[in-house]
Amino acid sequence: MPRSVSPASLTPTPAPLGPDQPTMTHAEKIRDQLEHEIASGHLIPGVRLDESEIADRFGVSRTPVREAFRLLAANEMVELKGRMGATVRKPSAQTVIEMFQVMAELEGLCARLAARRVTPELRMRMERTHAQLVDASRKSDVDGFYDINQTFHETIYEAASNHYLAEQTRRLRNKTAAYRRRVTFQPNRFASTLDEHSRVMEAIFSHNEEAAHSTMRDHVNLLSDDMRDFIASFQ
Amino acid sequence: MPRSVSPASLTPTPAPLGPDQPTMTHAEKIRDQLEHEIASGHLIPGVRLDESEIADRFGVSRTPVREAFRLLAANEMVELKGRMGATVRKPSAQTVIEMFQVMAELEGLCARLAARRVTPELRMRMERTHAQLVDASRKSDVDGFYDINQTFHETIYEAASNHYLAEQTRRLRNKTAAYRRRVTFQPNRFASTLDEHSRVMEAIFSHNEEAAHSTMRDHVNLLSDDMRDFIASFQ
DNA sequence: TATGCACAAATTGTATACACTGCTGCCGTG
DNA sequence: CACGGCAGCAGTGTATACAATTTGTGCATA
Numbered sequence A, B: 001m002p003r004s005v006s007p008a009s010l011t012p013t014p015a016p017l018g019p020d021q022p023t024m025t026h027a028e029k030i031r032d033q034l035e036h037e038i039a040s041g042h043l044i045p046g047v048r049l050d051e052s053e054i055a056d057r058f059g060v061s062r063t064p065v066r067e068a069f070r071l072l073a074a075n076e077m078v079e080l081k082g083r084m085g086a087t088v089r090k091p092s093a094q095t096v097i098e099m100f101q102v103m104a105e106l107e108g109l110c111a112r113l114a115a116r117r118v119t120p121e122l123r124m125r126m127e128r129t130h131a132q133l134v135d136a137s138r139k140s141d142v143d144g145f146y147d148i149n150q151t152f153h154e155t156i157y158e159a160a161s162n163h164y165l166a167e168q169t170r171r172l173r174n175k176t177a178a179y180r181r182r183v184t185f186q187p188n189r190f191a192s193t194l195d196e197h198s199r200v201m202e203a204i205f206s207h208n209e210e211a212a213h214s215t216m217r218d219h220v221n222l223l224s225d226d227m228r229d230f231i232a233s234f235q
Numbered sequence C: 001t002a003t004g005c006a007c008a009a010a011t012t013g014t015a016t017a018c019a020c021t022g023c024t025g026c027c028g029t030g
Numbered sequence D: 001c002a003c004g005g006c007a008g009c010a011g012t013g014t015a016t017a018c019a020a021t022t023t024g025t026g027c028a029t030a
Helices: A026-039 A051-058 A062-072 A093-117 A122-136 A142-160 A163-175 A177-184 A186-204 A208-233 B027-041 B051-058 B063-075 B093-117 B120-138 B142-160 B163-175 B177-183 B187-205 B207-232
Strands: A079-080 A086-089 B078-080 B087-088
Touching: A026 A051, A026 A062, A026 A086, A026 A163, A026 A177, A062 B087, A086 B078, A093 A122, A093 A142, A093 A163, A093 A186, A093 A208, A093 B093, A093 B163, A122 A142, A122 A186, A142 A163, A142 A186, A163 A177, A163 B093, A177 A208, A186 A208, B027 B063, B027 B163, B027 B177, B051 B063, B063 B078, B093 B142, B093 B163, B093 B187, B093 B207, B120 B142, B120 B187, B142 B163, B142 B187, B163 B177, B177 B207, B187 B207
Parallel strands: none
Antiparallel strands: A079 A086, B078 B087
């Protein structure tokens, strides 16, 4: 039986331990946790974030909570409305579509650079990840598919050798995570994704930059297309 | 005589009045002012930002200053180093090059969408802006050239009709402003820029999406090339 | 002279108290 | 009954005080 997708879970999962710096300030820990809860869907877009309530939940004062809000605000994960409080950002359907368009282009650039710079070692890792994805698809393992898919894209970021680009793309992926996650359910997306990934890999391995760029862009845009109806229902 | 470029000025200029909301919090005002001072070059990358000092300067307590730092941090204008203070972000030469590569792609996407959606009204505005740019070039008006060039790109963002994309591109332009500004000095860049803009416009007006994308991308990449030596000297 | 440790000063992180704003609900009036 | 104003409240913005950590300085020692 496939694991249930995270948003269905009732208790917030802890954020996957990040850099785990020993001197991590409270504000940063709260930021990471809230960001994770937003991306995973535990915090629904539009809900108000109460400073005192969250402060109590984490057992700290309002100060670090406020700082976490500011950090999240500039990441566009939450919206600050003056004295009217902070809310989980709820982009309009139009904005979500626009975000996907930008993401498609950034992912496309990643693929283009990957086609230029891919190494045999990375090629092997991509193929192995792809095989895992096929496996998850066979088992209808939704969560597994979602995670391995993430790894596949991460590997391409790495092959692109542009840390700044990787970071920006990763951020955008995270911002759209709450929306992408739902589409993973659609059974026909499994097959389509695998097929599209194959074409992207083929282009990258043959060092065909243009093809890598366009196939990856189309891959993300197709995802976007599949989501439009669903996105509209978000509003 | 050409006006001197801003970084040469000794006194920080006030931030150009933005949205100017009546209920603008201290933290937001400080953020805008500091962001402007960083982009204009008055605050040099790498310098430490002292909370108390800035608090005194703005006549407020440390609290709103700290919040402004957090807001700037997520915009990647400022780097927070735990208890070791905040500094104006100083990206490595490698990172600056990477930022330009991403910006080239985003500007390219703007041009692509503009080619698809440009209206006669916007075409007229672009041509008018271009004429102003030619004029500034003749007068060797460096600051004017810089500002009008900004307007030219803004017009393309508008033609692209993707607000999210426009915002992201604008941000990245702002982050690279301190570096781009220096290159404007180079006399040969005037002529090259005018020529490249002409080609971009031609592609956009003829609704040639691919050409619009690639000419704009090349335009930004050429700027990046002209900067590499200079960027290296920043370190 | 160079190195290591200890202590002091400076600076940031957090908590708490107060000020101010926007909202809610009630009441009076038309 | 509908509408407008006023008071009280809830919640954010700011200031200040205190705790924790980093950094710099000086001295002792090899």
